[in-house]
Amino acid sequence: MTDTVVKINDLVKRYGDLIALDHFDLEIKQGEIFGLLGPNGSGKTTTINCLLSLLSFDKGRIEIFGREMTPVSYDIKKDIGIIMQNVAVFDELSVYENIDYFCGLYIKDKEKRRQYVDEAIKFVGLEDFTKFHPKKLSGGLLRRLNIACGIAHKPKLIILDEPTVAVDPQSRNRILEGIQDLNRNGATIIYTSHYMEEVEQICTRIAIMDKGKKAAEGTKDELKRMIKNTETITIEILDLPDKVRKQIASLDHIYDTGFENGKLTVYCSGGKHNLLRVLDVLQKNELSFGRVYTELPTLNDVFLEITGTALRDKED
Amino acid sequence: MQVFKAMMKVTRRWLPSALVYIIVFVVISIFASSSSTKENKFEVTKLDICVFDRDDTPESHALIELIGKNNNLKHLEDDKDVIIDALYYGRVDYALIINEGYAEKLGNGETADLFGSYHIDESFSIVYINQFLEQYTSSVKAYLAMGKPLSEAVASAENVLTQESEVDMFRGNDEGNEHFSVAFSSYFLFMPYILISAVFVVICQVLVVMNRKDLRFRTNCSCIKNTSYSMQLCLGSVAFVMTVWLFLMVVGAFLNKEMYSGRAWLAVLNSFIFSLVVAAIAVLVSCFEPKQNVLNLITQVIGLGMCFLCGVFIPASMLGDNVIAISRFLPAYWYVKANSMIAETEPYSFDSVMQCYMIQLSFAAAMVVLALLVRRVKYSGAAISTSVKKIAANS
Numbered sequence: 259m260t261d262t263v264v265k266i267n268d269l270v271k272r273y274g275d276l277i278a279l280d281h282f283d284l285e286i287k288q289g290e291i292f293g294l295l296g297p298n299g300s301g302k303t304t305t306i307n308c309l310l311s312l313l314s315f316d317k318g319r320i321e322i323f324g325r326e327m328t329p330v331s332y333d334i335k336k337d338i339g340i341i342m343q344n345v346a347v348f349d350e351l352s353v354y355e356n357i358d359y360f361c362g363l364y365i366k367d368k369e370k371r372r373q374y375v376d377e378a379i380k381f382v383g384l385e386d387f388t389k390f391h392p393k394k395l396s397g398g399l400l401r402r403l404n405i406a407c408g409i410a411h412k413p414k415l416i417i418l419d420e421p422t423v424a425v426d427p428q429s430r431n432r433i434l435e436g437i438q439d440l441n442r443n444g445a446t447i448i449y450t451s452h453y454m455e456e457v458e459q460i461c462t463r464i465a466i467m468d469k470g471k472k473a474a475e476g477t478k479d480e481l482k483r484m485i486k487n488t489e490t491i492t493i494e495i496l497d498l499p500d501k502v503r504k505q506i507a508s509l510d511h512i513y514d515t516g517f518e519n520g521k522l523t524v525y526c527s528g529g530k531h532n533l534l535r536v537l538d539v540l541q542k543n544e545l546s547f548g549r550v551y552t553e554l555p556t557l558n559d560v561f562l563e564i565t566g567t568a569l570r571d572k573e574d
Numbered sequence: 575m576q577v578f579k580a581m582m583k584v585t586r587r588w589l590p591s592a593l594v595y596i597i598v599f600v601v602i603s604i605f606a607s608s609s610s611t612k613e614n615k616f617e618v619t620k621l622d623i624c625v626f627d628r629d630d631t632p633e634s635h636a637l638i639e640l641i642g643k644n645n646n647l648k649h650l651e652d653d654k655d656v657i658i659d660a661l662y663y664g665r666v667d668y669a670l671i672i673n674e675g676y677a678e679k680l681g682n683g684e685t686a687d688l689f690g691s692y693h694i695d696e697s698f699s700i701v702y703i704n705q706f707l708e709q710y711t712s713s714v715k716a717y718l719a720m721g722k723p724l725s726e727a728v729a730s731a732e733n734v735l736t737q738e739s740e741v742d743m744f745r746g747n748d749e750g751n752e753h754f755s756v757a758f759s760s761y762f763l764f765m766p767y768i769l770i771s772a773v774f775v776v777i778c779q780v781l782v783v784m785n786r787k788d789l790r791f792r793t794n795c796s797c798i799k800n801t802s803y804s805m806q807l808c809l810g811s812v813a814f815v816m817t818v819w820l821f822l823m824v825v826g827a828f829l830n831k832e833m834y835s836g837r838a839w840l841a842v843l844n845s846f847i848f849s850l851v852v853a854a855i856a857v858l859v860s861c862f863e864p865k866q867n868v869l870n871l872i873t874q875v876i877g878l879g880m881c882f883l884c885g886v887f888i889p890a891s892m893l894g895d896n897v898i899a900i901s902r903f904l905p906a907y908w909y910v911k912a913n914s915m916i917a918e919t920e921p922y923s924f925d926s927v928m929q930c931y932m933i934q935l936s937f938a939a940a941m942v943v944l945a946l947l948v949r950r951v952k953y954s955g956a957a958i959s960t961s962v963k964k965i966a967a968n969s
Contacts, residue, residue: 342791
């Protein structure tokens with residue numbers, strides 16, 4: 259039994275002249291929460307559609323649970339759960355009926371299904387709403403129903419495609435905690451999102467996709483180490499003579515500086531005690547300053563440096 | 575049977591709309607069957623007339639007797655208020671006063687001031703009775719001019735005015751078949767409209783829901799086979815159509831006051847086949863995923879259009895050759911034709927009835943093939959690729 263849950267080898271998908279996936283490789287291990295980051299058109303959705311055999315591809319091979327995935331791999335599909343960005347439930351059925359229907363597509367045994375449905379309802383906290391119809395539920399409750407429909411059959415691999423879009427912070431936290439609970443219960447998770455902080459919060463490994471290719475892959479720390487920036491220092495200062503700015507820029511491990519609207523920004527690459535050395539220059543030049551803060555690189559910085567543009571800018 | 579069960583649950587939402595069509599049809603059929611008689615005789619309209627004879631002569635008596643032959647004579651108190659009340663409340667249609675000196679004036683050939691009257695203005699009874707009185711006095715005057723004495727002129731005029739025209743109601747066949755009367759065949763005749771309306775309003779909507787893209791996406795990711803999914807949808811559609819058809823058949827048996835027998839079974843089979851045709855058309859329409867208002871429009875266009883063109887609402891004998899030529903391409907035409915043959919309003923031939931069945935079944939098969947083609951194009955990889963490509967191009 260292999261511990262690799264998903265293995266994508268040299269995947270190529272073309273739409274006419276457009277190359278949606280360009281020799282794409284990916285390997286996801288059992289028990290991971292794997293984040294797939296990338297703007298629209300990066301090939302993220304195409305990857306998921308190919309993974310689920312909803313789309314044919316031109317070249318490559320996809321293996322799930324060590325077996326090749328094809329449109330008729332029903333024995334593989336029974337262990338996969340999908341939660342989409344859009345709430346895909348029947349308006350005509352109640353909360354219980356919806357979960358029961360989608361669970362029933364996988365689980366034939368009635369008793370077992372009833373137990374699974376009850377557990378899914380409890381897991382997402384919809385116990386008080388089982389007889390409600392989706393139109394009577396709030397946005398957050400609808401998302402929870404959407405998740406319950408995708409996980410009720412206890413899949414070993416769960417694909418979540420931006421499940422927190424347009425969800426209030428409270429529901430979002432609950433969903434993220436739920437995903438981590440599912441992972442603790444043994445499910446491997448593939449998680450796509452535009453919210454980098456979410457990916458950073460829950461994902462154990464992340465792949466950044468751009469133009470159908472994998473731009474980078476690793477844990478969040480590994481990704482952050484891949485980029486030049488290790489620390490960004492911001493100092494509120496009324497005036498900064500060019501002479502002083504040049505002194506700061508010439509310090510070791512500082513590769514760029516900026517001064518705008520009374521704020522000095524210093525970009526550091528490696529090194530230690532960068533902040534102390536910058537403040538020391540300011541004090542020697544008898545310049546008074548206000549608030550001082552430093553930031554470690556975020557996934558957005560990683561994305562910015564790797565793809566040359568911010569993720570959310572691209573989305574917009 | 576998870577999909578089938580879900581489909582039945584979704585059906586509940588649109589069931590009331592279908593029930594409205596069915597209940598209205600059944601109620602109208604019950605009224606129609608209770609009011610229909612075997613003798614559809616022509617009958618002359620009779621008015622309720624009260625006559626006040628102030629002349630009291632044999633001639634005035636003769637006139638009253640003549641009026642009584644074609645109308646209902648009513649007796650009222652000779653009081654203006656009583657008469658006006660009776661006219662107002664519709665107890666009488668016309669109050670005629672034969673003025674004093676009527677016989678004398680009539681004998682002299684005078685026609686002015688012979689009568690007085692009370693009536694409601696603009697009532698058709700005024701025209702009717704005035705025309706009658708004018709005809710009567712003119713006839714008497716004519717006979718007098720011919721040299722006949724007054725008593726003979728009155729008798730001759732009476733003789734002329736009591737002659738009736740023979741009126742025959744035109745019907746191809748009044749009785750119909752022994753087991754399938756013309757009256758009962760009309761219940762089957764109007765069934766296409768109800769089947770189309772009730773089935774479309776439910777099946778199309780339900781299939782549109784069951785094939786909603788996001789739900790299909792989720793279903794396609796599950797381990798249910800595509801063929802199994804489609805088969806269960808098909809089974810659900812047929813189950814609903816058969817339930818509606820069976821209900822209409824049971825109601826038909828009640829209206830007929832006896833169980834189907836003999837050739838009536840052919841009509842039952844005819845309606846069964848037409849139900850299958852309607853189900854197939856509904857499946858085809860649902861493939862285009864119309865919105866509810868568009869679907870209502872399609873239902874009315876197909877339902878009313880087919881029924882008007884194919885002789886459901888208007889007898890085929892009244893339709894023009896061009897219309898008939900077009901309607902031959904519609905299944906309802908063959909349904910109506912088979913129904914007419916079974917009821918023997920058209921010459922009956924078992925082979926021709928079978929031919930009608932086969933043509934209807936061919937329509938159903940053609941609709942199913944078309945639906946499969948549309949689905950193949952809509953849900954093919956190419957279609958998905960196109961939509962993904964559009965998204966990629968827009969991003």
